[in-house]
Amino acid sequence: MGIGNRSCYTEKKNLSRCRRQNRRERRLRPEGSAAGLKGFGRMSEPEQGNIQRKEGCGAALGREDGMEGKVGFAVIGCGMISKFHISAISGIAEAYLAGVYDVSEEHARRTAAQYGVRAYGSSEEIWQDGRVDAVCICTPSGLHGEMACQALAHGRHVLVEKPMALTLEDCDRMLQLAQEHGVKLGVVSQLRFAPAVGQAKRLLDSGALGRLVNADLYMKYFRSQEYYDSGGWRGTWAMDGGGALMNQGIHGIDLLLYLAGPAAEVYGRAATLARRIEVEDTLSAVAVFESGALGVVSAGTSIYPGFPRRIELCGDRGSLILQEDKIVYAAFEEEPRNSHVEEFCQEAQKGRGKDRGVQSIHDCEGPKKGGGEGRKTVGGGHRNPGDIGAEGHLYQVGNLVRAILRDEPLLVDGQEGRKAVEMILRIYESAGRGMPVALRGECSPQVMGQSVSPDTRGAKSRI
16 A cells, blocks of 8 residues: 555544544543553463354454444553554554553543443453454564464454564464464554655665665654653563663664665664663664665654654665654655655645655655644654654554455564664673674573663663
C-alpha cells in the first residue's frame, strides 16, 4: 500500500473527532507506577495444542452481539499512550472497543467507565471474551514481548507499542507465534503514515536524490527528572530496555531505516550526563548503510529545551530534510528530473504542498512556504510525550483492521519492527565494547545494558 494514496485513509473524516477526544482525555491520563508493575507477574502461556479461539473470533467475525463484520479490540495497559489507541479504535467504523485491562484496578475501572466498556480483572478474562479479536499492547516496554506472546498464543491479532520487545529472542518468538497461529502482528510506528514521509520515500525510491551519501538522524529531546521519577520503570534497563535511543528514539530509527535502507555497521557512544537513571540520556553513533551511505544518529533526553526530530537525507543530485512530519527543505538537480520530482514541485507551487507537510521547496520555481503552526504533528513529543497527534495511531489501527478483514498488507509488521530493535541493540553493544559492531550477527548479552553505569551522574560513561 502506498501511504501517499489518500484513498486508503477512509478514516480521515474522523480525525477532528479524535483530536477533540484526545484533548478531553489528556486531563485523565493515568501514569503507571513501579508498584503496579508487579501485578503483571509472570503470565502463563497456554499449551500450544490446547489453544482454542472463542467462537465468534477470527476472520469471519460472525457474532450474535450486533457487531458482525467488526474487529473487537482489548487495550492492555491504561497509561498515557493507551488513550491514543482508544481514540483511534473509536474513530474507525469497522472496529470497536470491547474492554481494557491494567494491573492497576483503579486505572482499568476509570478507563472502562469513561468509555462504557468492560474492565478485565486478569489477562485470562481477555482470552475468554469471544468479542476480542485483537489487542493493543500499551504496557511498559519490558512487558511488550511477554504480553504479545500470550495474545498471539491465544490466537489474537496484536498491535504492540514500540519497541516490540527488548530482545531479539522475544522479537523472533513473537514472529514465530504469529505465523503458527495465522494472526497479524503489527508494531506501532505511526510516523510512517505521515504523508510527507510517504512522499520522501517515493522520491528516494525513484532516484530523485541520486546516490544517497548521507542519512542523518537528530533526536535532541528533553525529559525532566520528574518524568523519570513518575514511573518506577522509566529509565531502567529491565523495563525500559534503554534510554534516549530505545524509548524516545526508536521511532526515528525506524524512519531512518525505512527511508535510507538497512544499516551494515554502527559505532556508538553513550553516557548519562543529566538524569539520575540507569540508562543513557545522551548518545551519538555513526552508521554505515548497506548502500554505502554514511550517517550519524544523535539522541538525548538531556537537552533543554528539546528540539523536533530531524532527518537529513542527502544525495549527489538532491537533498531532503524532514522535521517531525513535515518536509522543511527539498532541493533537486535541475536536469534530468523524473516524474516524481516534477509532481512534487508542481504540488508545492500550487499550494497543495501544505496538505502533505511540505514547508519549503528549493530549486523549484516559486518556493512556497506552508503552515502547520499550532497543530499537533504525527510526531511532536520532543518536549512532552503527550504532545503528539492522534492521526498516526488512527491510520495504523485502521491498517490493522483492514489487514484482518481484507488481508491488506501491514505497513509496519513484526519483521519491520524487529529491524529498529536490532539496530538499537547493536548501537548499545558497540557503546559497551567501544568498537564498531556489524549488524546481522549475534548480540553479546555480556555487554548489553552496560554502556552506562547504573549509578552514574555527571559526565561519566563506561567508554
